[in-house]
Amino acid sequence: MKPMKYPPINPKFPHFLHGGDYNPDQWKHTPEVWDEDMRLMKLAHCNVMSVGIFSWASLEPEEGKFEFGWLDTIMDKLAENGIYAILATPSGARPAWLAAKYPEVLRVLPNRVRILFGGRHNHCYTSPVYREKTRLINQKLAERYKDHPALLAWHVSNEYGGECHCELCQQAFREWLKKKYDNDLDKLNRAWWTGFWSHTYTDWDQIQSPAPHGEGSIHGLNLDWKRFVTHQTIEFMKNEIAPLREITPNVPVTTNFMGTYTGLNYWKFAPELDVISWDNYPRWHGEEPDWELAYKVAFVHDINRSLKGGKPFMLMESTPSMTNWQPVAKLKRPGMHLLSSIQAVAHGSDTVQYFQWRKSRGCVEKFHGAVVDHCGHENTRVFRDVAEVGKVLEKLDPIIGTTVRPEVAIIYDWENRWAIDDAQGPRREKKDYLLTCQSHYRPFWENGVPVDVIDMDCDFSGYKLLVAPMLYMVRPGVAERIEKFVEEGGTFVTTYWSGIVDENDLCFLGGFPGPLRKVTGIWSEEIDALYDHDVNHVVLKDDNPLGLKGEYEARELCDLIHAETAEVLATYKSDFYAGRPALTVNSFGKGKAYYIAFRNNGDFLTDFYGALIRELNLKRAVDTELPQGVTAQMRTDGERVFVFILNFVPEERQVDLKDMRFKDMITGEDITGRISLPPYGVKILERL
Ligand SMILES: [Zn+2]
The missing domain is CATH 3.40.50.880 (Class I glutamine amidotransferase (GATase) domain)
Structure with a gap:
């Protein structure tokens, strides 16, 4: 039997997590900002921050020279203020010295050109050097913070993705194929149907990953390459996780997925993680009606809940206002921030988290939505929206760990x-x-x-x-x-x-x-x-x-x-x-x-x-007719039933609850009969 109720993500904090990606290392030269951050986090009803996601250059400014002083200060400040840390491992982006000294860590593109230093998400996941360096810094982080009161969970790397076509990866691919096909090249040739266009291989070394100027017509090769990329990325991740599990066996481990990103098969990752998390950036108020986008987003939330058989997941990233990399970065209309946050909860998230806490001052994400804008204070619409979500989540403790068993x-x-x-x-x-x-x-x-x-x-x-x-x-x-x-x-x-x-x-x-x-x-x-x-x-x-x-x-x-x-x-x-x-x-x-x-x-x-x-008389969250654009979702621990009614249209909508009786978890009122949802309105109800 699958459980109806799961423990909290970390039992030491049995509440909804609310917070964001926090990059204090970008503000090292103005540490007064750090104190202001703590004041604002409490005002925003935030209780968790994801720290250190891209901090490698600050943590290891020179090879083998580690500097944890600034992170010690941040971890202490967080703990003093009752805020937890989801501590990241920094492999999502590397320092310049590492790329300069060890070019093998730089990824090779499908066209076989090795990239230069820059950007992120661009390491070779086979490189022994990169694996060794990653493992070492992860070990240092785990050793240093294993007993720190702020440490709540591990955020491994960031949005794994992409492919590397270097010689190390080609060789690893061939070894993976040899194992898969029992060292029998004929078996591989038959599976890939290589008689087509005279593509039969007579030596393992002839096999190359798909390339725009090379092989692309062997579908079996394409599939196996994608399977290998998933396998190799997981191997890289397992290498990252090993010291964390060894030193902090009770601290849960996650890595943030990207929805239905096609490059990696997330089902293969799930068994290696304690909790699933994902980054959600829908284009609200765009060309399609919001309710049509809403069911597509709901579908992805349901994948993330299903990945670990119904276990609650984490909404690791979402924007508090605009998503700067989208073609048109429209602001969330009033109501949408709470609605889209509670949508995640309705489908099984035990967290609402943002990218990012404070807007960075420079570079490509300087305009991406953040809880704290460049103005630096709390008197903004976005800040008030975020604080409202925090206040709502504080009333939802009984929902923690609950799930749904769909038919x-x-x-x-x-x-x-x-x-x-x-x-x-x-x-x-x-x-x-x-x-x-x-x-x-x-x-x-x-x-x-x-x-x-x-x-x-x-x-x-x-x-x-x-x-x-x-x-x-x-x-x-x-x-x-x-x-x-x-x-x-x-x-x-x-x-x-x-x-x-x-x-x-x-x-x-x-x-x-x-x-x-x-x-x-x-x-x-x-x-x-x-x-x-x-x-x-x-x-x-x-x-x-x-x-x-x-x-x-x-x-x-x-x-x-x-x-x-x-x-x-x-x-x-x-x-x-x-x-x-x-x-x-x-x-x-x-x-x-x-x-x-x-x-x-x-x-x-x-x-x-x-x-x-x-x-089939299929189970519904609430047994009533729902107007277009309104959905109802449910979570339960097997006894208590929580119902979320979500209105994704910018107009008021009515729902008839008939003689069913509920308690409104936000206002505490008893509710029955016809209810009204404002534009982009939300009701979170417990069945009585
Ligand atoms: Zn490689």
Whole structure:
């Protein structure tokens, strides 16, 4: 049984964490600013700061000469003021002396050019020198602060990402391949289908990572390279973590992820970390309505909660106002700061943290939103917004460690995305794997039905409904587990372009959807790609068991399928495949498997999943109709139930709670019946 309640991130502080990235080393020459920071942190109701993320040059100004004095002062000041430190390891950016003396630490780009010193996120993750230097400084930090009262957690490096193509990495890649393919080059050649274009390898040393001026056409190589980059980055991270675990075994370790960043498979990182954290920078008030962006952000929050099986995560970074690197850095409108912060909490975060505490005076992030602006005082709109979030979080102690056990899971799988992104055809434009998964998520968000977002290797038992849009790659054993899930009474939904390739990106032979053919009861003979201006329609059969009626548009992709054992629920209306099946259901054991052959990410999914939510009687956060743009999410410890009602439209919205009784956790009032949410308004309720 998975737990319903988890311990706090660090039991020594069983409260919501609120704070930001703090770079006091940028203000070493004006230490009076440090005292002012402490005063302002307390005024802003902040209780935690992420310290030292890019401090290597201040901590080790010369090779082997360590200077911790300034950090000692900061750690002491934090502790004296009741503020905790999430202490970072500094590998996210290196000092100039390190790059000058040891060029091997500098990353080599895909075009095989070695970078110069500069920027960040640019180290070779294989370099023995960089690993040794990182490990040493991490060990020094752990030894120095292991008993410091401010130390709450470790923030390892920063936003791992990117690739290195240096000779050290090439050699490590070949060794990784030898191990994977049992030292058998023929096995690798078969897995990569290298007979194509005469690309057969006859010596391991001929293998090179993908390059713009070299190999790019071997999809098996591309996939294995991405797997290797994930593996090697994790190896680098494990090397960083080792001294921390050894010296401070009770201090939790995290590293900050970047949402659905495609370069690394975060599922492989999760087991190595104590707590998941991520950096969230949505473009509110942009071209799409905020509520449409809101469900896409919610989807990513749910990935982060699912990464450790429901364990609360940390919102490590978010902006208190604008995000300077976006094309248009629009300010958060009144209400949005609290709303977007509580959205993270509603989906399982036990923290609200910012980049950054104080705006830096110079360089590329000098205009990025911060709690303390260049004016230097607390009399700003942003500061008041931040303090308000802090005050709200102080009232949410009972929510710490609680989770949600959804009855629905959507598969969003990194390796599947890599394979889809590499595929040429049926459409090279708008393959839209992520967007499609988020579109299948939307109806649940709109109905307040909690969802886990998992990868295909996760355990499916415990869910009533498993949704796998565009399950293009099916790794070994996955189809068997889906069959078992359905046989035992589960409902499975998949779509066009599923069951196409195996784990090496080799097409399944004998008819698509390959290993999913039995459970779906269909054969996909061809797939038609439509231009953006093309539209077909799908006509629902009378008296279909879902109760759907009329017609829906079919756009972009239309799978031409044969029902084998499946029942046809809808057919195409026009073109040469008029009358052919477009939606089917297959009874399999005690369960059912639906196949949606066409793309319609809008009204069809609303009605289809609306019908499934009713038929399967799926658990909702609150059993009532929600107006467009409003969602309800829940967290529970198994007994107490906390409900978050979030209004993502810039207008007032009403929600009818009927005769259900709640306590407003902010005002303490008892609430029942019809409630009103202001524009971008939030209610945090406990069910009575
Ligand atoms: Zn390298």
